[in-house]
Amino acid sequence: MQQGPRNTQAQTGRLEPRTLLNQRYVIMRTIGHGGMGAVYQARDLSRQTICAIKEMSLSMVPLEERAKAVQNFKAEAKMLAGLHHPNLPTFSDFFTEGARHFLVMEYVDGITLDSYLERNNGPFPERRVLGWARQLCAVLTYLHSQTPAIIFRDMKPGNIMLMQNGRVKLIDLGIARFFRHASSQDTQLLGTPGFAPPEQYGKAQTDERSDIYSLAMTLFQLMTNTLSEKGFGLQDVHLVYPQISLHVARALEKATALSPGDRFQSAEAFQQALFGEGTFLFESGDQ
Secondary structure, three states: OEOOOOOOOOOOOOOOOOEEEOOOEEEEEEEEEOOOEEEEEEEEOOOOEEEEEEEEEOOOOOHHHHHHHHHHHHHHHHHHHOOOOOOOOOEEEEEEEOOEEEEEEEOOOEEEHHHHHHHHOOOOOHHHHHHHHHHHHHHHHHHHOOOOOEEOOOOOHHHEEEEOOOOEEEOOOOOOEEOOOOOOOOOOOOOOOOOOOHHHHOOOOOOHHHHHHHHHHHHHHHHHOOOOOOOOOOOOHHHHOOOOOHHHHHHHHHHOOOOHHHOOOOHHHHHHHHOOOOOOOOOOOOO
């Protein structure tokens, strides 16, 4: 069995199977990696369970930005430690070895909705997507109810894991942030084109309504298998995609309004609109 990384400049995603970390975790395989981070499947020798270990390496981070990067990673660890929800992975540990920092969390055995959509080679039925939507609205309501509110900021099919029992879990809370009214603009421009709202590009501060926008775009992609990375918002959804119910189409359009003030002001309100709660539907489907 190999000891943990000694080379502080090594790139992430290079830990070999059977590497021992923190005298407790044995690496089994690399799940995925990028320039600044990697995720491994590992065995927890103490609990005799399978877990996921997220690694952040400073080797690709400019010297002047390293302190901030470590601060952000530690903030994520602290944030995750206090969260307990069926649609979030549970967090169990945080440790540092050399220039690498590690988060230990529940291993979510499943497939991302992004991969599932690709494998399906076509859109999912509205009824099925709404089943996921109910769970995603619930977890956003939970995150937004924290003090201060936690804004996920990167809702997209690739960050939603579907388990065999039908439960979905949000993964990669790496760019989630605490919402503070004092700041008028976000300092970090993060998110994914096509899913991120206009204010996430530095024009204003992100808040709960930014997550609602991204969730609506996520649901739209799952129901249509289309997404434009140019422009913002949705229009004429039912006209172009008649398979989407009129009340669902209207909810998606309102949730992706360009101005946050014109969107649903809470994930609960968005959920009620998606499920037609409080509305009367004629047999024809008109409201």
